[in-house]
Amino acid sequence: MPATDLPLLIEAARAAAETATRHIGAPLDVREKPGGQGPVTSADLAVNDTLAEVLLSARPAYGWLSEESGHDPTRMLAPSTFIVDPIDGTRSFIDGADIWAHSLAVCDGGQVTAAVVYLPLVDKLYTASLGHGAYLNGTPIAPSGRTELNGARVLATSPNMAPKFWPNGVPNVKRSHRPSLAYRLCLVAEGRFDAMFTFRETWEWDIAAGTLVVSEAGAPVTDGKGGALRFNTEGGTVDGVWAGVSGATCRIFPSTD
Structure with a gap:
């Protein structure tokens, strides 16, 4: 670069x-x-x-x-x-x-x-x-550093709270919304919210910039299943996005054991 x-x-x-x-x-x-x-x-x-x-x-x-x-x-x-x-x-x-x-x-x-x-x-x-x-x-800027999802301030739409996405139970969170995915990521990066997530397929242009802001601020960021993000793919999409309080740590994602 x-x-x-x-x-x-x-x-x-x-x-x-x-x-x-x-x-x-x-x-x-x-x-x-x-x-x-x-x-x-x-x-x-x-x-x-x-x-x-x-x-x-x-x-x-x-x-x-x-x-x-x-x-x-x-x-x-x-x-x-x-x-x-x-x-x-x-x-x-x-x-x-x-x-x-x-x-x-x-x-x-x-x-x-x-x-x-x-x-x-x-x-x-x-x-x-x-x-x-x-x-x-x-x-x-720096993230909140919160490690527990219950009670966390999160940015997510209501469909993302459906039980099908939470094999270990829907968490008790304080949910808010902002219309821009990029801005939601940045709000996590500056610590105003503890996490943001969407589990639907997401266009790269919606999140590419925001994910670097989050990771450089010091918060974890993955795809919606906890995997590594990769950009400039042929289809131009990623499998959702999760930033902030670690989904893996909170046992959100199904175990692969």
């Missing part, structure tokens, strides 16, 4: 914010994606164009994996790949709320090496680079 990858991601995130905020209050041309993948707006597409222009003009050899771009069959052969979600929390953006994020990551050999999650309307810039810690607006 070039030493300038993280500053480049920050530059791109700020450019994305300028593009996104210009669309606030304007017609958004909201459309539903096929296959129940959710809405897309003119703002999502414009931000995607901005990110591609800033990032790929600086790193033309890198691959490209974005929620709002077509499949790039060459990205897995590239030396590194950008994994981006132009607007993570599009429904929130449509509703005029302020909790939505630009999620940007660089992946090398299946591992995220640089990451930015930027929430411009609440002035939160999360950054991380491999081996160099995680930061919020330039200040180091």
Whole structure:
């Protein structure tokens, strides 16, 4: 990873914010994606164009994996790949709320090496680079360090609390929700929540940046079954995600003994 990858991601995130905020209050041309993948707006597409222009003009050899771009069959052969979600929390953006994020990551050999999650309307810039810690607006962050799930503050949707996911019993937690997966990961990284999880198949662009912020802050992060995460895969998805209080430690996942 070039030493300038993280500053480049920050530059791109700020450019994305300028593009996104210009669309606030304007017609958004909201459309539903096929296959129940959710809405897309003119703002999502414009931000995607901005990110591609800033990032790929600086790193033309890198691959490209974005929620709002077509499949790039060459990205897995590239030396590194950008994994981006132009607007993570599009429904929130449509509703005029302020909790939505630009999620940007660089992946090398299946591992995220640089990451930015930027929430411009609440002035939160999360950054991380491999081996160099995680930061919020330039200040180091750390997770809560909690080791017990019962009583923990967690970020999860209600379907993830279904008994089928909890072979050792549904835990007693204080559950909350935020519309952006990337932001949920960052909230665990800064210790405002003890854990976040989703057990459904998850797009890489939703979590790639956030998982590096979490791990560099010092919290464990796995897929939804407790396995290692790997990015820039052919399908562009992972088997859910778990961050914070260790699911394995709390005996959430079925024993493999």
